[in-house]
Amino acid sequence: MGKQKISSSLALSENGFLFLPTTGETFTVNEMGKLILKYLQEGKDQQSIVDAITEEYDVEAEDLQRDYLDFMGQLKQFQLVVEG
Amino acid sequence: MNIAVTGLNNVDNPAPGVPVIRAIKESGEFSGRIIGLLYDTLEPGAYLPDVADISYVIPYPSAGLEHLFQRIAIIHEKEKIDVIIPTLDSELNGFIKLAPRLKELGIATYLPTADQLTLRAKDKLADFCKKFDIRVPKNILATSVQDLYKIQSHFEYPVVVKGIFYDAAVVNNLEEASTAFHKLSAKWGLPIIIQEFITGDEYNVCALGSGSEMIGAVAMKKMYITDKGKGWSGITIHDPSLLELSKKTITALQWKSGLELEFVKDKETNEYYLIEINPRFPAWVYLPAAAGQNLPYALLQLALGKTVRPFTTYDIGKMFIRYSWDWITDIKEFETITVHGELNHG
Numbered sequence: 001m002g003k004q005k006i007s008s009s010l011a012l013s014e015n016g017f018l019f020l021p022t023t024g025e026t027f028t029v030n031e032m033g034k035l036i037l038k039y040l041q042e043g044k045d046q047q048s049i050v051d052a053i054t055e056e057y058d059v060e061a062e063d064l065q066r067d068y069l070d071f072m073g074q075l076k077q078f079q080l081v082v083e084g
Numbered sequence: 085m086n087i088a089v090t091g092l093n094n095v096d097n098p099a100p101g102v103p104v105i106r107a108i109k110e111s112g113e114f115s116g117r118i119i120g121l122l123y124d125t126l127e128p129g130a131y132l133p134d135v136a137d138i139s140y141v142i143p144y145p146s147a148g149l150e151h152l153f154q155r156i157a158i159i160h161e162k163e164k165i166d167v168i169i170p171t172l173d174s175e176l177n178g179f180i181k182l183a184p185r186l187k188e189l190g191i192a193t194y195l196p197t198a199d200q201l202t203l204r205a206k207d208k209l210a211d212f213c214k215k216f217d218i219r220v221p222k223n224i225l226a227t228s229v230q231d232l233y234k235i236q237s238h239f240e241y242p243v244v245v246k247g248i249f250y251d252a253a254v255v256n257n258l259e260e261a262s263t264a265f266h267k268l269s270a271k272w273g274l275p276i277i278i279q280e281f282i283t284g285d286e287y288n289v290c291a292l293g294s295g296s297e298m299i300g301a302v303a304m305k306k307m308y309i310t311d312k313g314k315g316w317s318g319i320t321i322h323d324p325s326l327l328e329l330s331k332k333t334i335t336a337l338q339w340k341s342g343l344e345l346e347f348v349k350d351k352e353t354n355e356y357y358l359i360e361i362n363p364r365f366p367a368w369v370y371l372p373a374a375a376g377q378n379l380p381y382a383l384l385q386l387a388l389g390k391t392v393r394p395f396t397t398y399d400i401g402k403m404f405i406r407y408s409w410d411w412i413t414d415i416k417e418f419e420t421i422t423v424h425g426e427l428n429h430g
Binding site (some may be wrong): 009011019021022023024025026 | 285287304305309318319320321323324350400401
């Protein structure tokens with residue numbers, strides 16, 4: 001999977017509340033989702049994000065990869081990220 | 085300055101009169117009296133002391149324009165009306181016809197022409213859109229139940245069955261279409277519009293045109309919709325392509341007055357389809373005012389012959405949440421409005 005880029009207009013609050021101004025849709029993400037979105041906003045690619053999270057949290061890289069891809073799939077479905 | 089506004093019946097299918105008045109009064113620049121014009125003695129806006137200073141019952145235009153004109157003339161003698169803002173679809177044609185006579189009395193209006201009103205009518209919308217290359221769902225017109233048999237050859241169910249003025253139903257088969265046909269034709273007359281159903285989210289734009297340009301436009305996504313299809317909460321959004329499409333439509337119509345454009349964004353293609361043009365401000369017109377585009381007050385200024393600079397921005401993410409509230413009054417007020425045809429809040 002290539003580098004993912006957050007939709008440029010997406011507003012992400014500190015509470016993990018997302019608002020997409022182009023469609024009016026709102027979403028909520030948990031702490032981990034918020035962290036991944038923050039890394040994406042910083043321009044990190046998938047490997048850098050996985051590395052950063054496995055370093056900080058007690059999680060197997062393989063499990064994280066799977067959950068990460070699942071999360072990305074959802075973000076793409078809702079047009080919150082695009083291929084960079 | 086004395087401004088008369090119709091459509092104070094903000095019930096479960098609310099009219100725009102009350103939010104139009106609210107926007108004008110909260111402009112920070114308006115000083116004058118608001119005169120409510122009612123078609124029914126139980127229009128809630130008449131009873132709320134902070135809406136209209138005084139309200140009068142007037143006859144429906146369908147009862148004869150001369151009756152309506154004479155009643156307005158009597159009210160004008162007492163109130164010295166400067167501007168009338170009609171806010172209901174069904175009265176517009178009558179007010180357009182009366183506008184020159186009202187002007188002679190010294191009462192200004194800010195209305196589209198009869199031709200413009202016809203161009204955007206539900207039964208003419210598809211032709212207008214095709215002419216100006218605006219995406220619109222396919223439609224056919226039905227003047228009898230027999231016409232419903234044409235649905236199968238033109239569309240796949242579900243389809244949308246629409247009344248000529250108001251109301252619509254999504255139907256899944258001929259039987260449901262027939263039920264909707266009878267219900268809508270009994271209420272609003274013929275023809276009935278059968279429209280292709282586009283799957284996707286609905287977006288609405290509240291706007292104001294001056295005849296030559298778009299003065300303002302605010303786009304909104306409904307967040308909660310009642311079983312009558314009315315938005316009970318909504319949020320302002322920013323999609324430049326939607327606003328550009330709105331501008332194109334308003335310019336093509338050369339629309340002069342407030343209006344609401346209703347779009348559906350096709351779930352598959354992400355393309356906007358124009359499904360309806362309502363020839364007046366919507367009931368959510370206070371949201372644009374709260375978001376930075378006070379379109380009712382701008383219309384008032386235009387009606388008074390003043391220059392209004394087009395709005396260019398508005399707040400994104402501004403929400404409205406509509407609520408109902410039981411207003412308590414005494415039978416004396418109802419008696420006054422029923423017997424005298426007016427209610428004065430001083």
